[in-house]
Amino acid sequence: MTVVQEYFTNxxxxxxxxxxxxxxxxxxxxxxxxxxxxxxxxxxxxxMLQQTRVDTVIPYYERFTKRFPTPHDLxxxxxxxxxxxxxxxxxxxxVKNLQIAVQEVVEKYDGIVPDEKELFSQLKGVGPYxxxxxLSIAYGQAEPAVDGNVMRVLSRVLGIYExxxxxxxxxxxxxxxxxxxxxxxxxxxxxxxxxxxxxxxTPKSPMCGLxxxxxxxxxxxxxxxxxxxxxxxKGKTQIIPYDALVYETNGKIAIEQRAETGxxxxxxxxxxxxxxxxxxxxxxxxxxxxxxxxxxxxAVYRVTAQPDQTVLVDQETYATYPVSVAQxxxxxxxxxxx
DNA sequence: AATTCGGGGCC
DNA sequence: GGCCCAGAATT
Numbered sequence: 608m609t610v611v612q613e614y615f616t617n618x619x620x621x622x623x624x625x626x627x628x629x630x631x632x633x634x635x636x637x638x639x640x641x642x643x644x645x646x647x648x649x650x651x652x653x654x655m656l657q658q659t660r661v662d663t664v665i666p667y668y669e670r671f672t673k674r675f676p677t678p679h680d681l682x683x684x685x686x687x688x689x690x691x692x693x694x695x696x697x698x699x700x701x702v703k704n705l706q707i708a709v710q711e712v713v714e715k716y717d718g719i720v721p722d723e724k725e726l727f728s729q730l731k732g733v734g735p736y737x738x739x740x741x742l743s744i745a746y747g748q749a750e751p752a753v754d755g756n757v758m759r760v761l762s763r764v765l766g767i768y769e770x771x772x773x774x775x776x777x778x779x780x781x782x783x784x785x786x787x788x789x790x791x792x793x794x795x796x797x798x799x800x801x802x803x804x805x806x807x808x809t810p811k812s813p814m815c816g817l818x819x820x821x822x823x824x825x826x827x828x829x830x831x832x833x834x835x836x837x838x839x840x841k842g843k844t845q846i847i848p849y850d851a852l853v854y855e856t857n858g859k860i861a862i863e864q865r866a867e868t869g870x871x872x873x874x875x876x877x878x879x880x881x882x883x884x885x886x887x888x889x890x891x892x893x894x895x896x897x898x899x900x901x902x903x904x905x906a907v908y909r910v911t912a913q914p915d916q917t918v919l920v921d922q923e924t925y926a927t928y929p930v931s932v933a934q935x936x937x938x939x940x941x942x943x944x945x
Numbered sequence: 946a947a948t949t950c951g952g953g954g955c956c
Numbered sequence: 957g958g959c960c961c962a963g964a965a966t967t
Contacts, residue, residue, distance in 0.1 A: 656962040663953065663961090697951025700965075734964045754962045774946065801962050810960060811956075840958085841948095870950065898951060932952065 611782040614765040623764065623823050624789050624796060630819035631799030634806070636661075639668055641798075646720040646745035647678050647709070653740045654705050654732060658698065661805070667696050678720070681706055682713040690873070690929035699872065699929075704732030722746045735777065743793040751784035752797045753777050756804025762836035763808060766825030771836045808832075846902045848882035851937055852914045853891070853907060860925060861917035870898075875928040877937060878914040882906060892940050896933035907937055 635641065638661065640652035651671060655664045671692050675681040681689065686706065693702040708730035712720055720741070721727045728738040739752030751757075758771045758780050765783060769776045789796045807814050813832050815821055826832040854861040863878045865871050888908035896903045913919070920928075939945045 653962065658950090658961055658963060659952080660954070660961055695952075697953090698963085700950070701963090704964080732964065736963055740962065752962075755960075756962065798962085805962080838959095843958085872950090896952095900949070900951095 609782070611779060611786060614767060614783065615786060618765065619823050620787055623820050624787055626819040626823075627799045627803065628789060628792055628795045631795050631802055635798070635802055636806075639665060639672075644745065646722075646741060647712075648672050649745045650720060650737070650741050651705070653737045653744075654701050655696065657701060657737075659696065663696070667693070678709045678713050678718045682710040687927070687929060691927065694929050695932055695935075699874065701732060707731045708733060720745070722748070724748075724750065735781070739781075740797065743797045747792075747794060749785075749788050749790045749793040751781040751788065752801075753780045753784060754801060756801040756808075757784070757797075759810065759836050760800050760804045760808045763813075763826035763832055764820060764824045766829075766831070766835075768835070768837050770839050772839045772841075844898070844901050846904055849879045849903055849905045850882050850886050851877045851879055851894070851905050851907045852888065852910045853877050853937075853941060854910050854913050854917070856913070856919070859919040859921050861913050861919055862925065862928070863914075863917045871931045871933075873929075874931050874934070875925075876930060876934045877907075878917050879905070880914075892945075894933065894936045894940055896936060903933055905933065905937065907940055 640649055643649065652664065652668055655667055655671075674692055675684060675689075684706070686703065689702055689706050690699060693699060711730060712718060716726075722742065722745075724738060724742060727733060727741065728735075733741075736752055736754050739750040742748040742750045743752055755771075758776070761767060761780055761783050762769075762771065767779065767783070769779055784797075784800075787796070803818070803820075807818050811833075815824070815827050815832060818824065818827070821827050826835050852861075861878065862875050865874050865876060867873055882904075886906070886908050888910040891907040891909055894903075894905040894907060896905065936945070
């Protein structure tokens with residue numbers, strides 16, 4: 608008897624799976640990537656949805672799949688244009704890795720997204736979750752797709768008190784899904800778990816009254832839904848002060864490209880420099896930008912000399928360069944919009 | 946195992 | 957202000 612099976616003592620697997628799938632087929636939201644069976648499009652949606660909400664992704668998904676409808680279109684595109692279509696979505700390495708992976712699919716698999724776990728999972732940017740999601744949703748394979756929703760739902764339903772912030776915990780939930788997944792419809796099972804987590808079994812104030820698996824839920828039975836899942840918290844974010852230097856001449860602006868690695872790799876910006884007490888220039892205002900793990904406090908200055916390491920570009924050219932949301936905020940400040 | 950990597954919505 | 961989100965790569 609394995610460790611996971613301890614959680615299934617007196618648990619009605621069939622009722623859980625049957626009710627979950629029936630609920631999903633009945634109540635699921637109409638989302639663009641649910642209207643297609645194109646594995647490449649489903650793959651794109653799964654990459655976009657990593658750590659990103661459905662409502663945020665929808666317009667990006669529509670634009671991206673329209674511009675790059677086939678693997679061939681994405682494989683041959685310039686990275687700057689690809690990044691431009693991802694601009695504002697965050698985690699930019701996702702799309703760089705996606706393009707590299709799609710290029711490999713075009714070259715090695717004739718543009719067909721591989722349906723073998725060992726092949727698909729080794730592609731750039733494809734981890735355990737994305738592997739299970741694409742193989743189950745696009746190809747109907749009984750593979751677990753464990754994301755934050757799934758860990759939250761199953762921790763409550765099964766009474767799993769393992770810390771979901773610990774990397775190894777995911778394997779426990781994958782084992783649990785293997786016990787539960789319906790081989791006849793793995794896609795609806797996996798999506799049903801995620802949909803339930805998103806719509807009913809929410810992080811705070813879950814709507815247990817609307818839950819299709821209330822009858823078999825450990826947490827509902829003990830009123831423990833607010834203490835599950837267990838998740839350790841991380842340290843607080845640090846604040847980093849910067850000066851942004853804005854230099855304009857003859858209708859052109861001075862910008863720099865960020866380093867090829869690290870935060871906002873390869874994105875363009877007004878030169879950001881360590882904050883100084885007596886910055887030589889005219890203070891325009893301040894921009895605050897919050898990341899998950901740090902905060903930028905940016906003092907924006909107009910300066911009269913071109914900063915080092917910058918290039919001069921006109922507005923039309925600048926508009927084609929990918930920039931961060933922090934940079935967009937500085938532009939709005941300069942235009943007097945904030 | 947811990948850190949890095951974006952941005953937005955919610956309380 | 958912290959938490960969470962259809963996570964993966966790097967260290």
